[in-house]
Amino acid sequence: MRLRFSKMHGLGNDFVMIDAISQKVRLSPEKVRKLADRRFGVGCDQVLIVEEPSNPDVDFRYRIYNADGSEVENCGNGARCFATFVRERKLTGKSSIKVETSAGIMELHVTNNDDVRVDMGAPILTPDQIPFIAPAQAPCYPITLGSETFTISAVSMGNPHGVLLVDSAANAEVERLGPLLEVHSSFPNKANIGFMEVLSRSEINLRVFERGAGETLACGTGACAAVVAGRLRDLLDSSVTVNLPGGSLIIEWAGGASSVVMTGPTAQVFQGQVKI
């Protein structure tokens, strides 16, 4: 199968974006892994597919695959790149675009300075909906790894996240703890693991070990989950600058059932064709 694609990124979290409206796309998990491979394929953290919507009330369907071939519910940086992609390809002229993922419906707003503002919906905090195994909902939970015990927050932005508070994101033990917590038995569907350093009530440093992709230069849903976790622990105010290794996002959350809103840049690096 020969596929046209666009190589994009949101703060270095990179994507192979494929228009499945103008071309027939059938991707097995094996083909996704091959596409995402940085030696034998194009190379990316996630493969994103643009489809015709099944729901008449939305503009597009948006499928998300991690580099390991797993299909997942949400991708924040990918949503921003999606908005840029469909407008540049003239698949829509709208600046407010409704997209449907397996996690539900998101509204993407393209601002006039090329940043994209995404309504990421309300965070999900009920343990069995995250899913996270706990007797009751709490701002944070004890979690054990062998002889070590950590305090972790559990938040879903459609996809599951665990968030740890650390003194320094730069010195956090991401390589050691990320892979172990990603598959911890408390997260039945595995989880993206964020390492959050609080600089002030309006700024954090964050690194994320992503489910199915490893540590990425940025994670949109991870930034949202970290701000929610920080607010639940009364460490952050409602508008936060989240500094990730690849750059910064603005995350806003008024609390409760209100939406988390993410604003940040997107970039298209090149377009190409690949035989897969």
Ligand SMILES: N[C@H](CCC[C@H](N)C(=O)O)C(=O)O
């Ligand atoms: N690895 C994530 C999906 C991509 C999330 C991230 N790239 C973002 O920008 O939100 C998961 O398995 O839930």
